[in-house]
Amino acid sequence: MELLLEVKDTFEIAGRGLALAPDLLLHDRTKDSIHDVLVERPDGLSIQAQARLTVEHFRPGGYKLVVYLPELRKEQVPIGTRVLWQPGQ
Secondary structure: OEEEEEOOEEEEEOOOEEEEEEEEOOOOOOOOEEEEEEEEOOOOOEEEEEEEEEEEEEOOOEEEEEEEEOOOOHHHOOOOOEEEEOOOO
16 A cells, blocks of 8 residues: 555545545546545554545635545544555555
């Protein structure tokens, strides 16, 4: 598995779930997708989860790729957590 991101902040968004910061690079062919991920907390606990990658529009800022963990809560994903994924799945 490869590192998708290291969590710098989290935001609970009603109807979407837990949004992770930083957002990801947006590529020409980026589209919304769902991926199985491994959430590795700084305390050593690992959680299997699904991540939803969604293209969002911000004002200002334009389009960004945001990672959501809809099944998890803010207290389950502390700052410094690493999110690993298998690209191309």
